[in-house]
Amino acid sequence: xxxxxxxxxxxxxxxxxxxxxxxxxxxxxxxxxxxxxxxxxxxxxxxxxxxxxxxxxxxxxxxxxxxxxxxxxxxxxxxxxxxxxxxxxxxxxxxxxxxxxxxxxxxxxxxxxxxxxxxxxxxxxxxxxxxxxxxxxxxxxxxxxxxxxxxxxxxxxxxxxxxxxxx
Amino acid sequence: xxxxxxxxxxxxxxxxxxxxxxxxxxxxxxxxxxxxxxxxxxxxxxxxxxxxxxxxxxxxxxxxxxxxxxxxxxxxxxxxxxxxxxxxxxxxxxxxxxxxxxxxxxxxxxxxxxxxxxxxxxxxxxxxxxxxxxxxxxxxxxxxxxxxxxxxxxxxxxxxxxxxxxxxxxxxxxxxxxxxxxxxxxxxxxxxxxxxxxxxxxxxxxxxxxxxxxxxxxxxxxxxxxxxxxxxxxxxxxxxxxxxxxxxxxxxxxxxxxxxxxxxxxxxxxxxxxxxxxxxxxxxxxxxxxxxxxxxxxxxxxxxxxxxxxxxxxxxxxxxxxxxxxxxxxxxxxxxxxxxxxxxxxxxxxxxxxxxxxxxxxxxxxxxxxxxxxxxxxxxxxxxxxxxxxxxxxxxxxxxxxxxxxxxxxxxxxxxxxxxxxxxxxxxxxxxxxxxxxxxxxxxxxxxxxxxx
Numbered sequence: 001x002x003x004x005x006x007x008x009x010x011x012x013x014x015x016x017x018x019x020x021x022x023x024x025x026x027x028x029x030x031x032x033x034x035x036x037x038x039x040x041x042x043x044x045x046x047x048x049x050x051x052x053x054x055x056x057x058x059x060x061x062x063x064x065x066x067x068x069x070x071x072x073x074x075x076x077x078x079x080x081x082x083x084x085x086x087x088x089x090x091x092x093x094x095x096x097x098x099x100x101x102x103x104x105x106x107x108x109x110x111x112x113x114x115x116x117x118x119x120x121x122x123x124x125x126x127x128x129x130x131x132x133x134x135x136x137x138x139x140x141x142x143x144x145x146x147x148x149x150x151x152x153x154x155x156x157x158x159x160x161x162x163x164x165x166x167x
Numbered sequence: 168x169x170x171x172x173x174x175x176x177x178x179x180x181x182x183x184x185x186x187x188x189x190x191x192x193x194x195x196x197x198x199x200x201x202x203x204x205x206x207x208x209x210x211x212x213x214x215x216x217x218x219x220x221x222x223x224x225x226x227x228x229x230x231x232x233x234x235x236x237x238x239x240x241x242x243x244x245x246x247x248x249x250x251x252x253x254x255x256x257x258x259x260x261x262x263x264x265x266x267x268x269x270x271x272x273x274x275x276x277x278x279x280x281x282x283x284x285x286x287x288x289x290x291x292x293x294x295x296x297x298x299x300x301x302x303x304x305x306x307x308x309x310x311x312x313x314x315x316x317x318x319x320x321x322x323x324x325x326x327x328x329x330x331x332x333x334x335x336x337x338x339x340x341x342x343x344x345x346x347x348x349x350x351x352x353x354x355x356x357x358x359x360x361x362x363x364x365x366x367x368x369x370x371x372x373x374x375x376x377x378x379x380x381x382x383x384x385x386x387x388x389x390x391x392x393x394x395x396x397x398x399x400x401x402x403x404x405x406x407x408x409x410x411x412x413x414x415x416x417x418x419x420x421x422x423x424x425x426x427x428x429x430x431x432x433x434x435x436x437x438x439x440x441x442x443x444x445x446x447x448x449x450x451x452x453x454x455x456x457x458x459x460x461x462x463x464x465x466x467x468x469x470x471x472x473x474x475x476x477x478x479x480x481x482x483x484x485x486x487x488x489x490x491x492x493x494x495x496x497x498x499x500x501x502x503x504x505x506x507x508x509x510x511x512x513x514x515x516x517x518x519x520x521x522x523x524x525x526x527x528x529x530x531x532x533x534x535x536x537x538x539x540x541x542x543x544x545x546x547x548x549x550x551x552x553x554x555x556x557x558x559x560x561x562x563x564x565x566x567x568x569x570x571x572x573x574x575x576x577x578x579x580x581x582x583x584x585x586x587x588x589x590x591x592x593x594x595x596x597x598x599x600x601x602x603x604x605x606x607x608x609x610x611x612x613x614x615x616x617x618x619x620x
Binding site for chain 2 (some may be wrong): 021024032033035037059060061062063064066068069080082086089091093094112116117118121125126135136137139140141142143144145146149150154156157
């Protein structure tokens, strides 16, 4: 009970912080399995990222950027940014829906340079574009690959075997 | 030499690659990106501009005395790039002007395949990503799934996991030490380290049946308890390890060539390292005592008394000393885990998730039904998302699992430390000598299987 209280206060603290300096940016806040997820409006992502990376929140380390495809949702591509604070050891996950048609969000490379390859990977495998990314090339698939393999409508198995012409 | 049929580029293999990137850019109606310009060797932003440049370049250069950077393609098959890492390197004499890392040669779509396997089958896939630290891959994945399931793990299983992770950390550091030495000419280090590494793999074989890519960690615990004779072998291993580490240090720590090649090489400011997401020994060598085993203990690491080795110089030599001391700490952890391992089960007793014991199948109908359900359909995981992270030999190994309530992961993404740390190579290498680049690649200890997944 005491633990839940402490976590409860911790959550609203961070949300209050964001609300105070970026009003209206937080769309939703979810706490489950001891992990905090804060959903951010798509167009406010860069602003919130700038705020969270600097003191007082000081999430200096961006651990990971991942994307999941939900074809039936209006936003379709759900991005998850895992932030970590080296000072307090706190973790928080930012959630942004990239949009079904022409999925695009702001790149957070100006805030966390590590996002460079993460965003390239998301672009390559999911087809989400990042506005202002310095080098949005494919990273895992061949440069001239068509399509984005981790989308749910991309077939698994049954596709032609690549590089068979190279033997 | 005549150029290829499309008239793009000046020779093999750049020509076909240049055509590929131009085609991709034209199809998507966008400019060439930085990496694509490096691949195609064209300083142009649109496909049309690029083709004009190529036509110009095919005419003989007007001034033979013009000073141009030399471009060397290092890899993807090169003995000192630790796997299939390709670096397009621009040189002015011996000084590196810029490098463009090209990865993806080992991309096998493991994350996509996980979506088509049940949760327990996916363990077999994730263990194959970073092939030098299979226990850490599977631990991150299992911790994530267990958190989604709200599954309690027996203490004995946690201790077994700690033991095998630390054995794996030693084995992984030994590969790093041997190959890094090999690349810088210290060939004997390789033979010494691989001798002990083989013993570590033997231990894995004893406990799991496989030397590499084991699936010893299961959702719920470990596949089996320690077999007879395992504890004795492990005690012998950790008993001799400290003196073996002394041997490696005698070979290298005061070796003048090793010192000259590693000291003052590959330094980046701490802020830049953190900005680039670098974790693990490379960050600790720059003075940041960040270790997830201490910062966010998992699997019972809070019960063990060990230090987090830190150095301040941030160069290749500092990374060497940090990893050497980490192996000593791993020995300490294994010792404590063996001494304090509690009695109990090696895996959770939850028949909805964990297979029943083999011997029960012949006598218990319920066991047979549970077994059948688990193997054919798998277990259902409540909807949600979690991110679980462990401290692998290379840094933060994270696993992000999204569940839709079904028996297969809706999305399984791995945050591999090699993938992230490799980004630091470019700022590190700019302005240094080509020969030092090899020392830097080795010191970052990237495993390409983990980078490409």
